[in-house]
Amino acid sequence: MKSKAWTEKFMQGVFFVAACASVLAVALICVFLFANGIPAMKEIGFIKFLTGDVWRPSSEQFGILSMIVGSLYVTAGAIIFGVPIGILTSVFMAMYCPKRIYKPLKAATELLAGIPSVIYGFFGLVVVVPLVRDFGNVLYRAGIVEKAGDGNSILTASLILGIMILPTIIGTTESAMRAVPSHYYQGSLALGATKERSIFRVIIPAAKSGVVAGIVLGIGRAIGETMAVIMIAGNQPRITGSILQGIRTLTGNIVIEMGYATGLHREALIATGVVLFVFILIINFSVALLKRGADHE
Amino acid sequence: MKMKKFIAVLSIASMMAVAAVGCGSKDGEDAGTDKGSEGSWDAASAISVVSREEGSGTRGAFTELFGVVDEDDNDMTTLDAQTTNNTSVMMTTVSENEYAIGYISLGSLDESLVKAVKIDGAEATAENIENGSYKVSRPFNVAMKPDLDNPVATDFMAFIMSTEGQEVVSGEGYIPVAEVEAYAGTAPEGSCVVGGSSSVSPLMEKLIEAYKEVNPNASIELQTTDSTTGMTSAIEGSYDIGMASRELKDEEAAELEGTVIATDGIAVIVNKDNPTDDLSVDQVKSIYVGDVTTWDAV
Numbered sequence: 001m002k003s004k005a006w007t008e009k010f011m012q013g014v015f016f017v018a019a020c021a022s023v024l025a026v027a028l029i030c031v032f033l034f035a036n037g038i039p040a041m042k043e044i045g046f047i048k049f050l051t052g053d054v055w056r057p058s059s060e061q062f063g064i065l066s067m068i069v070g071s072l073y074v075t076a077g078a079i080i081f082g083v084p085i086g087i088l089t090s091v092f093m094a095m096y097c098p099k100r101i102y103k104p105l106k107a108a109t110e111l112l113a114g115i116p117s118v119i120y121g122f123f124g125l126v127v128v129v130p131l132v133r134d135f136g137n138v139l140y141r142a143g144i145v146e147k148a149g150d151g152n153s154i155l156t157a158s159l160i161l162g163i164m165i166l167p168t169i170i171g172t173t174e175s176a177m178r179a180v181p182s183h184y185y186q187g188s189l190a191l192g193a194t195k196e197r198s199i200f201r202v203i204i205p206a207a208k209s210g211v212v213a214g215i216v217l218g219i220g221r222a223i224g225e226t227m228a229v230i231m232i233a234g235n236q237p238r239i240t241g242s243i244l245q246g247i248r249t250l251t252g253n254i255v256i257e258m259g260y261a262t263g264l265h266r267e268a269l270i271a272t273g274v275v276l277f278v279f280i281l282i283i284n285f286s287v288a289l290l291k292r293g294a295d296h297e
Numbered sequence: 298m299k300m301k302k303f304i305a306v307l308s309i310a311s312m313m314a315v316a317a318v319g320c321g322s323k324d325g326e327d328a329g330t331d332k333g334s335e336g337s338w339d340a341a342s343a344i345s346v347v348s349r350e351e352g353s354g355t356r357g358a359f360t361e362l363f364g365v366v367d368e369d370d371n372d373m374t375t376l377d378a379q380t381t382n383n384t385s386v387m388m389t390t391v392s393e394n395e396y397a398i399g400y401i402s403l404g405s406l407d408e409s410l411v412k413a414v415k416i417d418g419a420e421a422t423a424e425n426i427e428n429g430s431y432k433v434s435r436p437f438n439v440a441m442k443p444d445l446d447n448p449v450a451t452d453f454m455a456f457i458m459s460t461e462g463q464e465v466v467s468g469e470g471y472i473p474v475a476e477v478e479a480y481a482g483t484a485p486e487g488s489c490v491v492g493g494s495s496s497v498s499p500l501m502e503k504l505i506e507a508y509k510e511v512n513p514n515a516s517i518e519l520q521t522t523d524s525t526t527g528m529t530s531a532i533e534g535s536y537d538i539g540m541a542s543r544e545l546k547d548e549e550a551a552e553l554e555g556t557v558i559a560t561d562g563i564a565v566i567v568n569k570d571n572p573t574d575d576l577s578v579d580q581v582k583s584i585y586v587g588d589v590t591t592w593d594a595v
Contacts, residue, residue, distance in 0.1 A: 235379060236379060259523035262525055
């Protein structure tokens with residue numbers, strides 16, 4: 001008896017330590033980021049750092065506004081492409097899909113999540129960039145745009161990111177829709193609603209919190225994606241009004257310049273990481289808020 | 298009802314996307330307005346300027362040698378230039394875009410993908426750099442602590458700076474250091490770690506191979522990172538020898554002893570369909586500063 005109680009206690013301790021590891025990791029990353037980033041921000045000046053739109057480290061100009069805007073552009077673009085496709089795919093998978101097609105479809109979406117981002121980047125560079133360049137030329141010749149762009153653009157990055165966030169959105173949305181009790185759907189059909197109407201007016205609203213969580217997780221993935229984006233986004237640190245032109249994202253800025261940066265330049269890149277981290281915190285916080293809101297309903 | 302609304306939202310979203318294309322592009326960008334149809338060269342097209350990231354050894358050397366700097370030596374590369382931190386992305390971009398221009402290390406140049414232009418009439422070759430007609434080159438540095446106590450590292454350095462080592466350098470298409478003597482090392486047993494710049498790394502790999510033939514007792518590990526990591530790791534002691542594709546910064550030179558082991562040219566590359574064969578230093582400069590944005594204005 002006694003020894004059993006002891007092993008129980010011991011194993012409890014092991015589990016506790018395991019649980020602490022992730023908390024500790026987050027805490028250490030926070031400390032590292034803020035301890036290195038905040039002094040740099042102070043040295044540059046908070047306002048100058050966040051709202052300056054000139055990034056020329058060699059002449060000591062560190063303004064990351066263009067990168068913040070860039071990250072927001074490509075994330076928004078990824079949502080425009082990824083969310084409708086993702087939600088419609090999960091509707092098909094949860095409600096319409098014949099068993100024969102389901103398995104390969106499911107395997108394909110899961111495989112999509114497993115492809116390394118550098119492969120997405122290379123695919124984008126070799127396949128999507130020339131397509132977008134041609135698209136830009138067509139628009140340019142038709143007189144719709146003033147500049148055709150060279151293919152490395154917000155549009156390209158958005159397309160690739162849209163594909164990359166699909167598995168996240170499909171996975172969570174599909175399981176949320178499957179978790180909706182089947183009598184909701186049957187009840188709706190019994191009341192005379194069509195299949196489509198039942199899905200979009202009954203099932204999806206009932207699965208709302210899962211769908212929203214999937215979208216927000218997708219946003220997190222899109223904003224944090226680095227490798228694929230730096231290969232196809234052009235990485236110009238300036239604000240642009242056209243989706244056929246390139247931009248640089250926060251993550252891209254860190255990776256591109258970290259290798260050779262020294263002194264204040266290096267610290268400014270860590271400070272860029274702080275801004276990115278704050279973005280992710282805001283996203284996670286809003287997920288928590290949304291979930292709480294959904295629970296109250 | 299809801300279905301209709303949903304479709305309406307979708308179509309509005311797509312219309313907005315099209316509208317964004319329509320009313321955008323107010324920014325001046327000189328990146329690739331290749332309005333010419335596929336395959337045919339249109340000189341009125343805008344130049345797609347491709348550049349390396351700030352702080353890169355290649356970019357530093359390029360901007361300095363072509364004068365893409367202002368009076369205070371600040372980098373003046375146009376903000377509209379695409380940026381990449383990778384030689385192969387640079388080559389892929391230039392080989393896919395007819396109107397692109399970029400620059401890479403002469404040692405990494407793959408002439409089956411892109412075309413290197415002559416600068417002021419001189420072709421980008423090792424011979425021309427050596428005889429001074431091609432002026433765009435930079436040093437490859439290795440650095441170690443002055444008080445480093447590792448016989449293998451010291452001996453390997455002696456090998457690099459010997460006739461045998463410099464033969465490898467010239468064999469790989471880089472420009473060797475002028476005055477060297479035959480290798481007279483002791484071939485000690487042991488190991489050492491070499492690491493740093495990815496530009497120097499391909500050359501270092503060959504040097505290590507050659508060194509192993511004269512000294513089979515030594516084991517040398519090569520780690521490919523970047524110039525700054527190479528220098529900081531050499532200072533911290535995790536690398537015995539650090540590699541940098543640029544001059545040592547003052548704070549690094551205070552701790553390390555740098556040695557130039559080779560000179561590397563920087564090739565200005567364009568697409569193979571680009572009829573331009575010859576550019577002057579001033580022309581390259583005006584392209585990279587952003588004064589000239591179309592190929593017919595060059």
